[in-house]
Amino acid sequence: MTKTLFTRFTLTLAAGTGLWIAFTQQPPQQALTVTKLFDDLHIIVGNGGNVAVYETADGVILVDDKFEKDVPQIMEKVLSITSKPVKYLLNTHQHGDHTGGNAKLMAQGIEIVAHENARVNMEERKMPGLPRLSFSQQFTVRLGGKVVRSQHFGRAHTNGDAVIYFPAHKTVHMGDMFVANAPFIDYTAGGSGIEWPRTIERVLALDFETVIPGHGPVLKREDLVRWKQSFETLREDLMTQKRSGKAKDDVGKALDVTKLSGWGAAPRWERSFPGFWVELKVN
Numbered sequence: 001m002t003k004t005l006f007t008r009f010t011l012t013l014a015a016g017t018g019l020w021i022a023f024t025q026q027p028p029q030q031a032l033t034v035t036k037l038f039d040d041l042h043i044i045v046g047n048g049g050n051v052a053v054y055e056t057a058d059g060v061i062l063v064d065d066k067f068e069k070d071v072p073q074i075m076e077k078v079l080s081i082t083s084k085p086v087k088y089l090l091n092t093h094q095h096g097d098h099t100g101g102n103a104k105l106m107a108q109g110i111e112i113v114a115h116e117n118a119r120v121n122m123e124e125r126k127m128p129g130l131p132r133l134s135f136s137q138q139f140t141v142r143l144g145g146k147v148v149r150s151q152h153f154g155r156a157h158t159n160g161d162a163v164i165y166f167p168a169h170k171t172v173h174m175g176d177m178f179v180a181n182a183p184f185i186d187y188t189a190g191g192s193g194i195e196w197p198r199t200i201e202r203v204l205a206l207d208f209e210t211v212i213p214g215h216g217p218v219l220k221r222e223d224l225v226r227w228k229q230s231f232e233t234l235r236e237d238l239m240t241q242k243r244s245g246k247a248k249d250d251v252g253k254a255l256d257v258t259k260l261s262g263w264g265a266a267p268r269w270e271r272s273f274p275g276f277w278v279e280l281k282v283n
C-alpha cells in the first residue's frame with residue numbers, strides 16, 4: 001500500500017435512514033443517448049443507471065429503468081432501436097435510480113424480475129413498482145430463442161444485487177456492483193465491503209469480456225478485475241491500520257480512495273467508510 005492513498009479525505013457522517021430518497025433526488029432533465037454494443041444489445045445512458053436493451057424475435061428484455069420521469073424517453077429510445085414490445089425488465093437492485101420506472105412499466109404489462117432481497121428492500125422503503133417475480137439464486141428468461149440470466153452472487157452494493165448475464169455476447173450488466181468510480185456500500189440495504197470483492201470473484205467465474213457498469217462507460221473484464229483488486233488493497237490496508245490501533249475518524253480523514261486504480265471520484269464514500277470500518281474484524 002502506498003502512502004498516497006491516505007493524503008486527504010473529508011469524513012462526513014451521514015444518516016442511514018431514508019437513504020433511497022437520496023437516490024431519487026432526480027438530476028435535471030437530461031437527454032438520454034443510445035450506445036450500440038451489438039446488433040441486438042444497446043444501452044441507454046444518462047440520468048440514472050445504465051439501461052440495457054436486448055432485442056429478440058418475440059420482444060425486448062430491459063435491464064433497469066432509471067427514474068420515473070425517464071420512462072417516456074426510455075420507451076422512445078427503445079422504439080428507435082426496435083418495434084418489438086418490451087416483455088421483461090430485470091432490476092439489478094432496489095435503488096430508485098434503477099427501479100424508478102417500475103410502476104409505469106408494470107402498468108404497460110411488462111413483467112419485472114428482481115432478487116428477493118431487492119424486493120424486500122423496496123417494500124420496506126415503500127417504493128412503488130414492486131416486482132411480481134423474484135428469485136434467490138438465479139432467474140432465466142428465454143425469449144425469442146435467446147437467453148438472459150439474472151444471478152445473485154452474494155452481498156456487495158446491497159444484499160439483493162443481481163448480475164445480468166447475456167451469454168451470447170459474453171456480456172454482463174453489473175448494476176452498482178461495479179461503477180466507474182469508488183463503490184457505495186449501502187449498509188442500510190445489507191451491503192458489505194468485506195463480501196463485495198469475494199462476490200465479484202464469483203461473478204468472474206462467468207465467461208464474459210464486456211461489462212456494463214451501473215453508471216458510466218462500458219468497460220472490460222480486466223477493468224473489473226483491477227477495480228476488485230483496489231477494493232482488496234484498501235481492505236488489507238485498513239485492516240493493518242485497525243490492527244495497529246488507529247482510530248476510525250483519524251483513518252477516515254486521512255483516506256483518499258480516489259487514488260485507487262479505477263475508483264476515481266468518490267461521491268458516496270463517506271457514507272460507506274464507517275460501516276466498512278466496523279466490518280473489519282481484526283481478531
Ligand SMILES: [Zn+2]
Pocket residue numbers: 093095157176
Ligand atoms: Zn445503487
